Amino acid sequence: MRKIEREQNTVGIMINFYCGKKHKRKSSLCEECGALLKYARERLENCPYGEEKKSCKKCITPCYAPEKKKRIRRVMGYSGPRMIYHKPLEWITHLFK
Numbered sequence: 896m897r898k899i900e901r902e903q904n905t906v907g908i909m910i911n912f913y914c915g916k917k918h919k920r921k922s923s924l925c926e927e928c929g930a931l932l933k934y935a936r937e938r939l940e941n942c943p944y945g946e947e948k949k950s951c952k953k954c955i956t957p958c959y960a961p962e963k964k965k966r967i968r969r970v971m972g973y974s975g976p977r978m979i980y981h982k983p984l985e986w987i988t989h990l991f992k
């Protein structure tokens with residue numbers, strides 16, 4: 896799997912987790928989170944660094960529009976620490992079922 900694809904999956908898992916907890920969604924993302932995921936995936940797909948890319952934490956600034964950056968940060972800030980307490984694998988399988 897390409898690095899970009901892996902990152903896209905990770906973002907998807909984070910947003911799914913966030914939406915499930917914050918917006919009480921179970922099987923699908925709400926409109927807002929769905930749009931955010933689509934945006935994040937597109938940004939990754941168009942990442943100028945490609946396979947050489949560093950962590951998005953470092954290169955998120957020039958890539959994301961300010962308003963989207965705020966949202967994705969909120970998602971990461973929420974999901975990141977909490978997902979450690981859940982089984983990440985469950986989310987991965989959940990996502991691709």
Ligand SMILES: [Zn+2]
Nearest residue numbers: 914918925928
């Ligand atoms: Zn949501």
